[in-house]
Each structure stands twice: as structure tokens, then as C-alpha cells.
Amino acid sequence: MSCKEGELCEEGKKRKIAMVVLGLMAFIFVALSFMSFLDSRGQVIPNNVQYAGHEAVQGKRVFQAYNCMGCHTIVGNGAYLGPDLTDTYATVGPAWLEAFLPSAGSWPTRVAVQVQLNKSAVAAESGVEDIEAYLNKYPAAAERIERRSAHASIMPNLPIKPDEVGAVIAFMKYTSQMDTEGWPPVPQVVGLTRSEAIQMPAKAVSVAVSAEAGTPEAALGDPVALGAQLVKDNGCMACHTDNTQDLIGPGWGGLYASNVTLTDGSTAHVDEDYLTEAILNPDTHIAAGFNQGLMPSYSGILDTQQVTAIVAYIRSLVGEEQ
Amino acid sequence: MIRIEYNTQRLSMRFFLVMLILFLFQTGFGLLLAMQHIDPTLLSGVLNFNVVRVQHLNLGILWILAGFIGTILFVGPLLSKRELAAPWLIKFLFYALLAIVIWNVLTQYLAQQGIAGWWMGQPWFQEGLEYIEAGRAADIVILIGFAILCYVVLRTFPPLKQWTEIHWGLGLGVIALTAVWMFGLFFIDRLDLQEYFRWYVVHYWVEGVWEVIHISLVGFMMVMMFKAKIKSVGYAVFWGISLVWLSGLIGNAHHYFWIGTPEFWQFWGSLFSALEPLPLIFCFWHIYLDAHQDRKPIKNMPAFAFLLGSVVLEQVGAGILGFTMTFALTNVWSHGTWVTVSHAHLALFGTFGMLGLAAAYYAIPLMRGIKKFDQRLGKLAFWMVFLGMLGMAFAFAIGGTVQVFVYRTLGLDWFGGDVSSAMYFAKIMVPIFGLLFTVGVGLLVYDLLTMGHRPGDIEDGSPEQDDASMQLPTQAVPATGWKRYLSGWEAGIWLLSMWVFGAIITIGLLSFNLTVVREGNPLLPYLMASVGYPGLLLVTLLFVWRFLSSVTARSASPSPKL
Numbered sequence: 001m002s003c004k005e006g007e008l009c010e011e012g013k014k015r016k017i018a019m020v021v022l023g024l025m026a027f028i029f030v031a032l033s034f035m036s037f038l039d040s041r042g043q044v045i046p047n048n049v050q051y052a053g054h055e056a057v058q059g060k061r062v063f064q065a066y067n068c069m070g071c072h073t074i075v076g077n078g079a080y081l082g083p084d085l086t087d088t089y090a091t092v093g094p095a096w097l098e099a100f101l102p103s104a105g106s107w108p109t110r111v112a113v114q115v116q117l118n119k120s121a122v123a124a125e126s127g128v129e130d131i132e133a134y135l136n137k138y139p140a141a142a143e144r145i146e147r148r149s150a151h152a153s154i155m156p157n158l159p160i161k162p163d164e165v166g167a168v169i170a171f172m173k174y175t176s177q178m179d180t181e182g183w184p185p186v187p188q189v190v191g192l193t194r195s196e197a198i199q200m201p202a203k204a205v206s207v208a209v210s211a212e213a214g215t216p217e218a219a220l221g222d223p224v225a226l227g228a229q230l231v232k233d234n235g236c237m238a239c240h241t242d243n244t245q246d247l248i249g250p251g252w253g254g255l256y257a258s259n260v261t262l263t264d265g266s267t268a269h270v271d272e273d274y275l276t277e278a279i280l281n282p283d284t285h286i287a288a289g290f291n292q293g294l295m296p297s298y299s300g301i302l303d304t305q306q307v308t309a310i311v312a313y314i315r316s317l318v319g320e321e322q
Numbered sequence: 323m324i325r326i327e328y329n330t331q332r333l334s335m336r337f338f339l340v341m342l343i344l345f346l347f348q349t350g351f352g353l354l355l356a357m358q359h360i361d362p363t364l365l366s367g368v369l370n371f372n373v374v375r376v377q378h379l380n381l382g383i384l385w386i387l388a389g390f391i392g393t394i395l396f397v398g399p400l401l402s403k404r405e406l407a408a409p410w411l412i413k414f415l416f417y418a419l420l421a422i423v424i425w426n427v428l429t430q431y432l433a434q435q436g437i438a439g440w441w442m443g444q445p446w447f448q449e450g451l452e453y454i455e456a457g458r459a460a461d462i463v464i465l466i467g468f469a470i471l472c473y474v475v476l477r478t479f480p481p482l483k484q485w486t487e488i489h490w491g492l493g494l495g496v497i498a499l500t501a502v503w504m505f506g507l508f509f510i511d512r513l514d515l516q517e518y519f520r521w522y523v524v525h526y527w528v529e530g531v532w533e534v535i536h537i538s539l540v541g542f543m544m545v546m547m548f549k550a551k552i553k554s555v556g557y558a559v560f561w562g563i564s565l566v567w568l569s570g571l572i573g574n575a576h577h578y579f580w581i582g583t584p585e586f587w588q589f590w591g592s593l594f595s596a597l598e599p600l601p602l603i604f605c606f607w608h609i610y611l612d613a614h615q616d617r618k619p620i621k622n623m624p625a626f627a628f629l630l631g632s633v634v635l636e637q638v639g640a641g642i643l644g645f646t647m648t649f650a651l652t653n654v655w656s657h658g659t660w661v662t663v664s665h666a667h668l669a670l671f672g673t674f675g676m677l678g679l680a681a682a683y684y685a686i687p688l689m690r691g692i693k694k695f696d697q698r699l700g701k702l703a704f705w706m707v708f709l710g711m712l713g714m715a716f717a718f719a720i721g722g723t724v725q726v727f728v729y730r731t732l733g734l735d736w737f738g739g740d741v742s743s744a745m746y747f748a749k750i751m752v753p754i755f756g757l758l759f760t761v762g763v764g765l766l767v768y769d770l771l772t773m774g775h776r777p778g779d780i781e782d783g784s785p786e787q788d789d790a791s792m793q794l795p796t797q798a799v800p801a802t803g804w805k806r807y808l809s810g811w812e813a814g815i816w817l818l819s820m821w822v823f824g825a826i827i828t829i830g831l832l833s834f835n836l837t838v839v840r841e842g843n844p845l846l847p848y849l850m851a852s853v854g855y856p857g858l859l860l861v862t863l864l865f866v867w868r869f870l871s872s873v874t875a876r877s878a879s880p881s882p883k884l
Contacts, residue, residue, distance in 0.1 A: 009557060011487065018564040025571045032575070032590060036583045037515060043582055046511050057511045061440065067433035067450035070372020075517060075581045076658030078452050080725070081359065081371050083735045084658055140735075147736070154362035154738040156370055159435055175513060181588070183580035185654055187733030188840040 044177045051094065051170035052121035054163070059171025062164045071155070075180055082155060084184060090176035093138035094125045094169055101165045102239070102294045103248045105157040107148035109235030113141065115296040125173075150235050157248060162293035227313025230306055239295070244319045249295060250287055254319020261288045275311045326688055328399035330406035335689050336416050337392030338682040342767045344385035344423065345675070349756075349763045351378040356753035360746075362738070369431075376430040376448075376455045382670065383453065384423055389678020390535055391415070391471060394492060396685045397542050398478045401489060407477035415470045418463055426460050444509050451516070453524050454506040461507050468500035487556030488545075491538030491563050495531055502526045514582030521577040529570040529598065529640075532674055536636070537562040537605055539677060543629055543684065544612040547622070558608040565601035573598050576648050580657055588650035595648040599641035603817070609633045610813050613873060620873055622687065624700030624766075627870060628680035631708055634869075635672020637817070638862045639665060639715070642824035652831035655730060660722030660745070661831070664855075668715045682770055690774035691781055699769040706762025708866065712859045713755030719827075721748025723851040726834060727844045801875035808872040816865040820858055827854035 037043075046056035063069075069078035072085050089097065095116040099108035114131040116122050128134045135142035160168075231237065239248035250260075256275070259267050263286045268274060277284050279302065282295035302310070326332065351374050358364050358371045365374075398406050406412065429447040432438070439447030439457055447457040456464065475496045479489055505522035541555040541562075575591030609630060620626045643665035647656035656662055687695055724744050734740035742749065773779065801807070830850025833839055839846055 009553070011557075011560065014560065015490070018560075018568070022564075022567055022571065025568060028590075029572050029574070032586065033518070036518070036578070036587070041584060043514060046513070060511065060513065061438065061445075061509075062436065064445060064450035065433070065438035065440075066436045067372045067376065067430075067448065067455065069450055069452050070375045070433065070455075071370075073658040075513065077517060077520075077581070078658075079372065079375055080658070080660055080663065081362065082737050083729075083741075144736075148739065152738075154742075156366045164436065178514065178582045180580045180582055181585050183654060183657065185730050187731060188837070189842060190733070192732045192842045193734070 043179055044174060046171070046174045049170060049174040049177065051173045052125055052166055054166035054170040056167075056170040056174035059167035059169065059174070062160075062167045063171050066158060066160070068168075074175060075178070076183065085172060086175045086178070086180060087184065088176070089169065089172040091138065091140035092144065093134060093141050094173070095122050095134060096138065096141040096144065097169050097172065098122055098165065099296075101158075101160060101168065102162075103157055104155040105153060105247075106235070106238040107144060107151050107153050108238065109149045109233065110145045111234040111301060112238065112296075113145065115298060115301055118297065118300060150232070150238070161291050165294075223309040223312040224316045226306075227309035227311070227316075230302070230310050231313060234298070234301075236310075242317050246289070249290060252314045252317045254317070256315040256317070262286060263288050263290075263292070272308075272311050272315075275314055276307055279307050279310065326691075328405050330409050330412075331396050331399050331685075332689055333406065333409060333412050333416075334392040334395035334685060337388045337395065337419075338678075338686060339771070340416075340419065340423075341385045341388040341392060341678055341682065342770055344381050344388060346763055346767050348378055348381035348385060349760050351375075351381065353753060353756050353760055356749075356756050359742075359752065360749050370434050373431055373433055376433070377427060379453055380426055380430070380455060381423070382675075384419070384426075386532075386670070386674045386678060388419065389675070389681065390532075390539075391419075392685070393539050393678065393681040394471070394475060394496070394535075396681065397539065397546075398475060400546070401486075401492075401542065402478045402480050404478065404480075407474055411470050412474060415467055415474075418467050418470075422456075422460050422463055422467070426456050429457055429460070430455060449509070451506075451520055454520060458507065461503075465500065465503055465507070468496070468503055472496045472500050486552055487560040487563075488538050488542050488552065491534055491541070491559050494563075495535040495538060498531045498534070499527070502531060517581040518578065518583065521574055525574045525577055526570075528670070528674075529573060530567065533566045533570070533601070534563050536632075536673060536677055537566070537601070539681070540605065540609065540629065540633060543625075543680065544609065547620070547626065547629075547684070548612055550612040555608070555612060558604065562601045562604050562608075565597075565604060569594055569597035569600060576653065579650055579653055592649045592651075596645060598648070599637070599645050602637050602641040606633055606637045606817065607813075610808075610810065614876075619876075622684060623697050623870075623874070624704055624769075625680050625683035626873070627701060627704040627866075628676045628683060630866060630869060631704065632673055632676035632680060634862060634866055635668055635676065635711070638820060638858065639668025639670075639672045642820055642858065643668060643715075643719075643827070646824055646828040646831060649828075649832075651835060652828060655726045655831055655834040656722070659725045659729065660718045660748070661726065662722070664715045664718035664722060667718065668711060671711055679766065686770055686773055692774045692779050694780040695773055696776070696778055699765060703762045703766035703769060706765065707759050708762075709863070710755045710757075710759025710762055712863055714752055714759065716855055716859050717748045717751035717755060719855040720851060721745040721752075723830070723847060724748065726831075727839075727847065731834065731840055731844070732842065801872070804868065805871045805875040807876060808869060813869075816861065816868070819861050820865070823854050823858035823861060826850050827858065830854055 035041075046060060049056040051059075063074075068074070068085065071079050071081040072083065073080065074085050076084060076086070095113050096108060098116040098119075099112040110131065113134070117126065117129065117131060117134060123129050126134055126137070128137055135145070241247055241251040241253070243251055243253040245251045245253075255270055258270050260270060261267055268285055274285065278295075280297060280299040282297060283292055286292045298307070354365075354369075354374050355371065355378055358366075358374065362371065395406060395412065426448075429439075432447050433450060437447060438445035438449060439459075444458045446459045448455055449457055454461075476493060479485065479493060485493070502523055505519045508519070510516035510519060537559055541559040544550045544555055545552055571594075572590050573595035575587045576595040577591075578587040579591060613626075613630075647653050647661060647665065683700060725741060728734050728744045729741050732740075774781070827850065830847045833846040833850060836846065
């Protein structure tokens, strides 16, 4: 379609025709767009979605502030380092997300999810009360606990605050309710695996089992050894370390017998009572620099003997300088 | 070669130089991303993947824009036969660009702390939306920058009645560039509505505005390099732009398949975006025709190589690879995977990046008054970035195909455990080809920065600037074999074979819908992908090699029978 020198090309006329056709296209496009966002379509809107008192719109702001789209996709758009987040709320459930988001660097253990279910708001949103029913209702959470529990994830720990955690979950609740025309495609056959996939060590499964059994064999022995086992089973190391380095929560090395400054400016001496209180009612004292409401209460999960064992274990950890 | 006729053309130099520096940094960030994909703990907590990715995306957009601005400023006076309007505004635009780059690189880091800078309901520092991550503060300065560009271009151009199709293309292009940007300036509650408007900016920029600027500039480059007639090029520009807009306007619908918008978009998107390759075929054909207008040896081979690369990769990356995943039935699988990354890299760098580099290779020697320079470095750099990019596209495509199967068909969603390990072969290939690409980039940046300051470069006015010295010694011997004249028939066969491989890729993506695949047998899609992608990229490579060989030797070829 070249126009040779001297030929009559009638550019102006053709340009006008092109503009008319373009106008028609624009009209079709605008009309389709208008129909897309009519209320009658019944698409969920974030203003109508709350999760445990958090607004989905607020969650969208948090989602953007941390640039979640820079690693994940949402409705398929974004980056491809991590999984798509559109349906995550529906598949793993709120308790699992509550357990995962504050300490995203490692995968939550069964107990970490169970602890979240003790919060009435989380249990209400999950629609179940106990962990067995939860894992039945959310098989993706069961799969994650079974295969990944306490393993390092490829996501970094984010400095995310408790209300931001709730807000992001509210946003994910909203996206999971969206009608995305059947995307992502659901696997036709459930339970397919890849023979070359990394086989998960049998250890991960046995940990879950021993946690259930309450580790009776260690209970008879040294409380420090029992404490170490309990710390492992409960996934405490997702947020704490056994040295002086702080992670999501304080590092345990040299913590015992030290003096810590609390958020209200007062000073507290770390002894058995302080640590016991911190495990059972973590929000009583919050050390300066840490977030209130991130550590769940282990009251009802751990009995007195187990708490004592964990405190004994923490006591046995010395700081680097000692 | 033409001389610089208008002084204000020299204002383009600073934009070209900034383009090269940003390109180098962008490539570095890309290499880091490839390494982080292999080892996600690399710099985790210090420089997280999402922050590195933002830099990679935004610097990519900014250097392409810098290249556009540079090229427009260089050709503006030639198109208008007068100096650019308001040179002081152009200087202001330049410093605004620098300020935006530095500000945005710094503020994007705040994503690690979750700080968006909310004020009046808007995120002022960074907003975490793919491609338009820049915060509102930067957005507004960018809007002012675009407005300045519009003003300069429209004030420089002759009166409307004297406009050729190239004026129309560039004029409409810069106005649309500014207009479309405004759709990204608002925080939107609804995810579906936000994505709807985000694609206004991203899709209409790439497939509406940039494509139009690209067609116009390629057309004028042909006029400058081959003395092609403005009238015949202009006519091609007109048809190119018309087809781009007629297909691309509704073609945006291919982004509205799965974002929460109704199903009817799948029909409109599949239909119209399947037409989007038409203007690209058109552009492709024209570079073939126009490059054969005059049969003198090409004096600036790197510039022509990048121009050819731009048009060919537009065809392959945007046209063919875009086509393969534009149907709802293939897009349902490719969406949200590395398959799209392959398309994005080839199309964006290939089409727009290579145009900026071609213009820089053309304009910088002219502005520095260099009559003859050592072109070996530039040619080597071209082949390195070209090969590197084809290799990366191959790695992304293969990795993406595996990802679709493992993630979507098998439903394994543990990226650290299942998905990454399956994609490992592809993930390793990316930085290998990426390194080749990076070295090529380093080479071409060095070449363009030091051009004219190296021994052996001949400046204007030196004694041996006779055109005869440029003639090839083989002139008398007719070129044969690989270097023989590239006939239109043969070029058509090359184009056709690219599309055949494109069809194989499309069928491969379609085959994910088959029950046998969905029950866990990946043989068919894997087979199609491992024939289609290497086939397509190999044909692309050979065709560019063949084209450049024939063009190098064409003064010695017999006259074509047209």
C-alpha cells in the first residue's frame, strides 16, 4: 500500500474515513466498559467486604504499599516469583494467613495455625473452631502444614503491623470472592504430583505427629530438652532466634535475667514469671521496638509443665558476649 | 551522510546519553533479578526482589522514553525545516527527567517498609502497581514533562495544512502519550476497576502511543538513511497507524479476560487483538521495500542493524508471540506465567529499545561530526544484545511452559519447592544469556560514549572523507549464496516460516485444554513448545543475519527484477 509520486492518494479523505471507523470502535469499547461495571452484574466491591473488623479497601492500600505485586500476581497480573494471590484466602483460610503473614520467612506450623483459631474473630471468619475441622475445610492449609511446616519460605519477613495483617487478609477475602470468569483454571485431577519434585523429608510429617502426641518421651527427661523440642514443634523460631538477634520478636539469647525497656517506657526484669506471662498473655508487656498483637497467646495450647520447659530452654540460651 | 543543519537538534544528545546510562543500570538490575530467581535469599531483606523489579521496569520505561524524546528532538527540526521551539523548556525537561529518575529510584525502596506516602487518599512516594509504580509526586512531574514535549513538538511543527503523515503520527503520538498517562493518576478501591484503568496506561501506551511514535520514527529514519520518499513512507505510516488504532483500541480487551470484568470481553479481545499483528507485518514489509530504495552500501551499519532488529523483533515479539497468547483459550494458561515474560522482553526491548539505540547510533556520529568510525564494536554489540535477548526469550518461554503445567495443570503452588525446581533449567539459562546481553550493552554504551574520541575516528573535514573510500572492494564481483540479493519472495518465505512456528506455539498453548494434558501428561505442550520457540527464534536470528548480509553486499548484486 504505497503511494507513488504523482499518484492521487487522497490522504485527507482516507484520514477522515479512518477517524470515523476509529470513533465507532471507541463507541463499542466505551459501551462494553459501561456494561462491565453496572451494579446488576453483581461483582463484589471492596466497600462491602470486612474481615474481623478490617476494611478491604484499607487492605488494598497496604497491598500496594508493600508492592506485593512486585513478587506475586493478583488476578494474574504482577511478578512471577511467588504464587497468585487471588484465591489464596479461599484455599488456605484466614487462620493460616494470620499465622503466616507476620513471619513470612518461614511456613507456619500446625500449632501456629491452631493458636490463631483461639482468637474468636479468626475462628468466626474461618467458620470452624478447632484445627482438625479447619484443615478439613481448607485442604490447601493442610497441604502446607504437612509438607512445608517450619521450612524457610522464599518470602522475606516484612515489618508488617498487626492491623496491616488484618487489612491485607480483608483485601484477599475480597479478591477471593471476585468473579474472575473461571480463572485461574482449577486442576482437573486433584492430587497429581511431579515425580521430580523435591520430596519432602519424612521429618516434616513426624514433627506434626509428635506435636500431637505431646512428646511424652521427652517429657520424662530434661526440661531444657523438652523445651527445645516444644519450641521446634510449635514453630517459635519463625519469629524468635536462639541468639541475640531480633527477628519478628526478641532474640532469646541472653534474654533471661536481662532488663528490657517496655513500650510504656518502664523497665522490666526478665525472669520466669515475665517469660511465662509473655507466652500465655503476650500483650501484657511489649518490649520497645516490637508490635503489640502479633504474638498469639499460647494459653490453652501449652500446659503449665510445657510452659515451664520452654522457659527453662530460653533460660539456657546465653548471649554471644557471655 | 547528512550534516547537522539546525543547532537545536543537538539538544537530543543529552537525552541519548541519559538513555544509555539508564539502559546500563536497567540491565544490571535485570541480571540481579535473574540471580534472585535462582536464589531468592540473595539480598533478601536488603534489596528485596520487588524493589529490584520496580527499578528494572521503571528504568526500562524511562530510558525508552528518553530515547523517544531524543529521537523526536533530532528529527523535529528536519521535519519542520526550522529550529525547535522553546529550547529552554527542553533543557528544563532534561533536568526534570534526571530528578524523576533519582527520586523514583529512592522512593521505590520504601516498599520494603510498606510506606506509600498516603496523603489525601493518594500514594505520593510509590504505589505498588506494576509498571506505574511511581508515586503521585513523580506522576505529576512526569505529566508536566509530557506536556512540555507536546508543546515543543506542536510549536515546532509547520501549520496543520503542511503536515505529512509523519507529522500526524508524531503529533497525535505525543498528545496521546500525555492523555493516556492521566488514567494512572488515581487510587481506585475496586481491583477490577483499577486493573481496567491501569491497562489504559500500559496497553494504550505500548500498543497505541508508542507503536504510533515507533512507526512514524522508523518511517523517517528510512527517509534519512535511504532517501526514501516522504510520500511513499508517509502512506505506509498512515496505514500503519490506522491499523494499530483500529485493532489496538478494542484489542485492549485481551487484558480484560480474567480481572473481574464480564465474559464478553473474551470475544472482543480475542477477535481484535488477533488483528494487532497486521500493522506490524506492514511495518516489516516496508522496511524491506524502503531499505532497497537506494542501492548504495549502508554507511552506518550499527544504526541500520538496530533499526532492522527493532522492526523484526516487533514482528516476532509483539506480533507473533503476542498473537499466540491473545485468545481466551490460550491466554487462560499463559496468563500470569513466564510465557508472557518472553513476549514482553522481546516486544518491549526489541521494538522500542532498539529504535532508541538505532537513533542514537545514527544521530551521535552526526552531532559529533564524525565522518567515519570503527563500526565493528557497534556491530558486535548488536549481535550480542540480539542473541542475548533471543536467548532470554527462549528461556522465559520454556520456563513458562513448564510453569503452566506444574502450577496450573498439576495445581502445585509451592514456588520454593515445586514450581522453581521444575523451572530450574530455564532459570539458569536466563542469567547466562543475560550476561551475554549485559556485556553487549556495556560494549555499545562504551562505543557510543567514546565515539569520536577514539584514535581512528575520522572527523568531518579531514582529507579522506571521499565517499569512494567507503565503497566495498568486492564491488565488481556479484554477491552469491548467503549474501545474494534478498528478493521480496524470499523475505516473504522467511516471514511465513516465522508465522508457522508461531502457529505451532499457539497450538501448544491450546493443547493445555486437552483432557489428556489435564490428566497429567505434558508431552504435547512440551513438544510443541520445544519445536515452536527455538524454531521461531532461530528463524528470526537467521533472517536478520541474511538481511544484513545481503544489504552489506547489495551494491555488488545484480539489479532486482521487481
